[in-house]
Amino acid sequence: MNQLITTQNNEQGEIIISGRELHEFLEVKTAYKDWFPRMKEYGFVEGQDFSSFLSGSTGGRPSQDHHIKIDMAKEIAMIQRTEKGKEARQYFLHLERMWNSPEMVIKRAMDFQQQKIITLETQIQEDKPYTSFGKVVSMSDGAINIGHFAKILYDDHGINIGRNKLIAWLRDNGYLIKQEGAEKNLPKQKYIEQGLFKVRPTIVKRTSGDVQSGTTLVTGKGQVKLTEVLLQEFKKAI
Structure with missing residues (x-):
């Protein structure tokens, strides 16, 4: 399946997407600044289901955007009751199946271990000035x-x-x-x-x-x- 909506991983390794990008894909006519607060009324909690950030802008002030977790994105897509909403929900379900596949679970574990090694090696390099010159x-x-x-x-x-x-x-x-x-x-x-x-x-x-x-x-x-x-x-x- 082609990438319909850009995804990222947050610090906890969870899949997140841009609220504005989802809004655009769903072809919602209501302005994002009015639409997203209405979506929050369905019980979504900041810090748990989404987080706010300012997106870059080519001119003027940066725009308010949100990092939305995949579960919230699925519910929003279902709420729309449109073909685009159905298409988005199917795409998110596909992402979840891929994310939870044995191959991806193993890959994430290996990436995590590699990052631990890199962190330790960085720490050793940072400590070298102390050990090399006998600083206490x-x-x-x-x-x-x-x-x-x-x-x-x-x-x-x-x-x-x-x-x-x-x-x-x-x-x-x-x-x-x-x-x-x-x-x-x-x-x-x-x-x-x-x-x-x-x-x-x-x-x-x-x-x-x-x-x-x-x-x-x-x-x-x-x-x-x-x-x-x-x-x-x-x-x-x-």
Whole structure:
């Protein structure tokens, strides 16, 4: 079927069309500025069924137009009770069948994954000035605990890894000590010397006597370095 009316996809991937273009196709005699408010009276809601925007103009002021979702467009076409309305409705039903076909569902999924990869690669490129020149994050000291770092990874970079999984990842990748004992989950000395971690001494009070322990902190430099590594890992997992 030939393209009768131009379609687009909104940010949610839904099919939308121009209200003015639909008005023109249906050959409605009433002016668009009077016709569309009458269509809204059938129960359509802005932000749910349509959105307003100003269309370009070759002369004078831009015109009011609307992005209409496919369900609203079908109902409007049916309301007209004309041959053009019937033709438009059949066209919209055809678009829906095509949109929901297995081939299109797979294509949209692949496009979505590709966009995620592009977004991650862009983020890595944007972060390179910090990692290349050893800049630390803009904090007075920059050192934070692993739970806080896990939250930053999720909030700022979309890496969904909690505190416990992050600790396990740091152990498995050789940054933290694996062996059981007082030093478990403390950073290895070479990474402390590289400035990626600090250890904050803590005293654990026990009936048998106070025991000195330590809390692992990720420095500003460590946050930048580990974020770059984790972004690369996350990209491979997609």
